[in-house]
Structures are given as structure tokens and as C-alpha cells.
Amino acid sequence: MTATHEQGEQARESAEHRRGRAEARRKAEERAREAGERDRRRAEDERVMAEHERAMSEDTRVMAEDERAVVDAARGAAEAVRAGVEAARRMAEEARAAAEEARRLNEEARRLNEETRAWAEAARRAADRGRAAAAEQREIADEMRAAMRGVRDSGIRRDA
Numbered sequence: 001m002t003a004t005h006e007q008g009e010q011a012r013e014s015a016e017h018r019r020g021r022a023e024a025r026r027k028a029e030e031r032a033r034e035a036g037e038r039d040r041r042r043a044e045d046e047r048v049m050a051e052h053e054r055a056m057s058e059d060t061r062v063m064a065e066d067e068r069a070v071v072d073a074a075r076g077a078a079e080a081v082r083a084g085v086e087a088a089r090r091m092a093e094e095a096r097a098a099a100e101e102a103r104r105l106n107e108e109a110r111r112l113n114e115e116t117r118a119w120a121e122a123a124r125r126a127a128d129r130g131r132a133a134a135a136e137q138r139e140i141a142d143e144m145r146a147a148m149r150g151v152r153d154s155g156i157r158r159d160a
């Protein structure tokens with residue numbers, strides 16, 4: 001082999017070696033780029049998952065608050081129902097007491113009416129007796145006047 005031939009062979013081997021190194025570098029860069037892309041995608045996926053978990057945690061917190069609000073509202077409604085039942089019970093008791101008072105007052109009014117009728121009847125009888133007594137007094141007065149006229153007419157003096 002000649003020196004030129006040998007140099008050419010060396011140059012060719014050197015060029016192949018450089019190409020091989022360049023190819024290896026390109027492949028290493030490609031693998032590094034792919035690994036970087038995988039890492040970037042994995043990091044993005046982890047970021048999205050973490051954001052999703054935060055959102056789910058927030059949703060859970062909001063749902064728990066909503067449930068507490070519903071429980072509080074139910075508790076308030078139950079208290080309002082209890083208060084309404086108690087008010088209705090008091091009103092029923094007051095109505096019973098008012099009905100009892102009305103019954104008592106009606107009984108008193110009935111008794112007073114009977115008493116008033118009795119007094120009216122007694123007053124009517126007393127008036128009848130008074131009229132009868134007045135009529136009797138008029139008759140006696142009429143008889144006395146007639147007797148006095150008779151005495152006067154007969155000429156008898158009173159002082160005699």
C-alpha cells in the first residue's frame with residue numbers, strides 16, 4: 001500500500017470514525033431530547049394531576065361546606081317546626097281556656113237572665129199589687145167623699 005493510499009484509507013477511517021461519532025452524538029442527542037421530552041411530559045402530567053387533586057380537594061371542601069349548610073338548614077327547619085308545634089300547643093291551650101271562660105260567662109249570663117226575669121216578675125207582681133192597692137184606695141176615698149157629701153147634705157155638723 002502506498003502512503004497516499006494509506007492516507008486515504010486513514011482519512012476514510014477517520015471520516016467514518018467522525019461520522020460514527022457524529023451519528024452516536026446525534027443518537028445520544030436524540031435520546032437526550034426524547035428523555036427530556038418524556039421528563040417534560042411527565043412533569044406536565046404531574047403538574048396537571050396535582051392541579052386536578054387540588055381542584056378535587058377544593059370540590060370536596062365546597063361539598064362539605066354545602067352539606068354543613070344543608071344540615072344547618074335542616075336543623076333550623078326542625079327548630080322552626082318545633083317552635084310552630086309549641087306555638088300551636090299554646091294557642092290550643094289558650095283556645096281551651098277561652099272556651100272554658102266563654103262557657104263560664106254564658107252560664108253566668110244565663111243565671112243573671114233568670115235572676116232578671118225573676119226580678120221583673122216580682123216587679124210586675126208588685127206593680128199589680130200597687131195598682132190593686134191604688135184602686136182600693138180610690139174606692140175608699142170615693143166612699144169617704146160620698147159619706148162626707150151625705151153628712152154635709154144631711155146638715156150634721158162635724159164638730160157636734
